[in-house]
Structure formats: structure tokens, C-alpha cells
Amino acid sequence: MVRFSRVALAYPDPRGRPGPAVLRDLSFTLGEGSFTWLLGPSGAGKTSVLRLMQAALRPTEGEVELLGIPLSRARRRDLPALRRRIGTVHQEFRLLSHLTAWDNVALPLRLAGVAESTVRADLAELFDWIGLAGKEERRPEELSGGEQQRLVIARAVVTRPALLVADEPTSDLDARQARRTLALLSEMNRQGTTVVVATHSEDLPARYPARALALEGGRLVADG
């Protein structure tokens, strides 16, 4: 499902030359249907790993294979189709403020050309699932932080991605909302989606025991 083989990553410096390596010699495999925590202090490289998992970047060295596709061999024009099979939940919500809750979640389906009758049926079910039935016409600013985050999760899973990647999805939420968000992610996992969640919280992984990859200085320092 996800395979990193001796991956190194360096961002370009302001002159376009490779800067220092922020990921080094990273190798691991995540099986289909697995749930994985990605742990490590700020700057350890968690977001960079997730950006590789979203096919938003290619590694400087080594290979990243996503859903059976090695990024080194993927053509640029094939990447959008691959990215559509990967759901992402970011630190910042990135909801579109001028659209209603309903239209934010409907957007990925409408962009994919899904019939409006299917959109209606799928979204009605999703709004129930995230506990936002009755708030479909609100704009993001009229929802609480926890509600907005659940909306982001609905938007990430509405296309039924094979892989769901979440970067600090609970960092701005209180403990109750954080647990609720995690419950949605683990429910997706129980239904077969491969899930990866980056966090620097120690509390959440203790609550949802699963494999944990720990990064420090761009290297894998623990896997268990």
C-alpha cells in the first residue's frame, strides 16, 4: 500500500540547489488496511513524510511506492489521478469560506463528475456520520473548530480514498473533540481504509494503540 525504500528528502534552497536533508534513509512498509501513528517532535519530518505519501513531492533519493505505483516511474500527468485516491486532512482546515458545509464536502464529488443524485445520497449519510445533520447550510465560520475538522474529514473521505493521511488533525481541538475526530478516523480504518496520522501528542496514541513510527531529525528511531 505504502512503501518507503531508503528515502531521503532535501528541499531546494532559495537558489534552487538542494538544501540539507530533512529525511534520511527512511524505509518502512504500511500494509493495506493498517492504522499507523507517525510521531516525533516539531521539525522531525512528519509533514514531509506525509507530503511524500500524498504524492505532493518526490523523494530526492530512494523510492516511494503508493497504492502500487512507484513515484520515480509515475509520469507527471498520472499524479492527479493517484492523488485523488488519497484523502488528506491538514493541520489548518482549508475549508472554502464562501461555500456552505454541504458544498465544501460535495466539491470533490462534483469535480469528479458524480451525478447530483448520488452526491445527495452520499452526503446525507456522511453528514449523519459526522454529527452535522441540520448544519449543512452553514458556512465554515459558523461551525465550531471540532465541527470544521469533522467536515474536513468528511471531505477527505467522500471519494472513498484507499489511503487517508492526516497531519495533526486534533492539534487545535479540546480533548473531547479530539477523541471524536479520532473516532471517525478509526472508524474509516475499520471499514478498510489505510490510515496514517501524524501527531506530537502522546495522549492520543495511548488511547488508540496501533503501530507507531517515530521520527527524529528525519530518521526513523522507533517502529512498534
Ligand SMILES: Nc1ncnc2c1ncn2[C@@H]1O[C@H](COP(=O)(O)OP(=O)(O)OP(=O)(O)O)[C@@H](O)[C@H]1O
Ligand atoms: N518547504 C520547505 N522548504 C525548506 N525546508 C522545509 C520545508 N518544509 C519543511 N522544511 C524543513 O524540514 C524539516 C522537517 O519539517 P516537517 O514540517 O516535515 O517536520 P514536522 O515533524 O512535521 O514538524 P511540525 O510538527 O512542527 O509540523 C524542518 O527542519 C523544516 O524546517
